[in-house]
Amino acid sequence: MINTKLGILAAACAFALAACSDKQPAEAPQAAPTAATPAPAPTEAAPQDSMQAMTPAASAAPATPAADVNAAANGKPTAQITDCSTEFEGTDAMQYSISSIVVPASCTDFKITLKHTGKLPVAAMGHDVVITKTSDMEAVDADGRAAGQDNGYVKADDPRVIAHTKLIGGGETTSVSFPVSKIKDGGPYTFFCSFPGHSALMKGSISVQ
Numbered sequence: 001m002i003n004t005k006l007g008i009l010a011a012a013c014a015f016a017l018a019a020c021s022d023k024q025p026a027e028a029p030q031a032a033p034t035a036a037t038p039a040p041a042p043t044e045a046a047p048q049d050s051m052q053a054m055t056p057a058a059s060a061a062p063a064t065p066a067a068d069v070n071a072a073a074n075g076k077p078t079a080q081i082t083d084c085s086t087e088f089e090g091t092d093a094m095q096y097s098i099s100s101i102v103v104p105a106s107c108t109d110f111k112i113t114l115k116h117t118g119k120l121p122v123a124a125m126g127h128d129v130v131i132t133k134t135s136d137m138e139a140v141d142a143d144g145r146a147a148g149q150d151n152g153y154v155k156a157d158d159p160r161v162i163a164h165t166k167l168i169g170g171g172e173t174t175s176v177s178f179p180v181s182k183i184k185d186g187g188p189y190t191f192f193c194s195f196p197g198h199s200a201l202m203k204g205s206i207s208v209q
């Protein structure tokens with residue numbers, strides 16, 4: 001598991017994400033592609049806790065079977081729901097605090113609140129929450145990147161965007177509400193951060209149950 005995580009981490013850092021770079025040298029040998037354990041992790045079971053795996057304690061832990069990679073959505077919890085709303089966090093380590101959102105089918109509207117608990121400014125570590133069909137995510141992300149920071153990295157009036165918050169920096173909070181009917185059928189749906197490069201780590205599933 002650890003080797004797997006580091007393998008994934010190496011891939012994540014290869015995205016040239018500044019958040020990883022300062023810590024990478026110490027772990028680089030283990031993260032090399034030639035690591036004994038092959039990296040079997042499906043990309044959808046994204047390495048959302050891979051940053052935490054870089055701590056010395058985690059590195060010293062014994063390897064566990066690769067099957068664990070799919071367990072419990074990488075160790076991150078499902079969002080806690082309160083009165084048809086949820087609040088979760090984004091960090092300076094380019095992470096959401098949750099890995100999935102399950103919206104109660106009894107809700108008419110649902111509200112998502114994102115709290116950026118970091119300190120970095122929006123230009124360096126901006127976060128938002130964008131909801132799309134999973135199959136649309138990549139294209140919406142690319143178009144958002146092209147739209148630039150002035151547009152919060154979301155293309156204006158993009159019909160594939162079901163809902164999105166504004167882009168925020170450290171210390172800020174933002175919310176968005178949307179009709180649950182929009183994600184009831186035709187899924188699966190994904191939420192992700194559209195800041196360039198972030199969706200590699202900052203994404204999760206959103207469904208109605």
Ligand SMILES: [Cu+2]
Pocket residue numbers: 090094125126127128193194195198202
């Ligand atoms: Cu982000």
